[in-house]
Amino acid sequence: RLKMIERIVNWFRVAKPEPNKKDFAIQLGCHFEEYGEMCDSLGMYVHKAQIDRFADILKKTDVDVTKHTDKTALCDALCDQIVTAVGVGCMMGFDMVGALEEVMKSNESKFENGAAVFDENGKIKKGKDYFKPDLTRFVGE
Secondary structure, three states, rough: OOHHHHHHHHHHHOOOOOHHHHHHHHHHHHHHHHHHHHHHHOOHHHHHHHHHHHHHHHHHHOOOOOOOOHHHHHHHHHHHHHHHHHHHHOOOOOHHHHHHHHHHHHHHHHEEEEEEEEEOOEEOOOOOOOOOOHHHHOOOO
């Protein structure tokens, strides 16, 4: 069985075997969109709206957002976000391993015939066999 991070990386490699700067901007927008959803779950609605607006701009822009990127600092920040995200889930008593497994099964259901399907903005969209992850059993009481 693949380790979860390797499984996620392989999922993206299948989806985008040769990512470009536009793909980076789209994925960064998706990352901010997920942050906005977290803010929403915490009742931070104004902040979420600002994040969603920024995410939407990133996903639709042709600007090279990698131009002034400090790659080492970005890699460090992303790794720290993975660790702290898992930590937040653990502090809430969530089964993060089980939940992530369920989310990856859902992500894998987006593919059609083993290939990613994209929307007009280049974002991976839900394929015909997509199912929403059921995380209720991983969050406890």
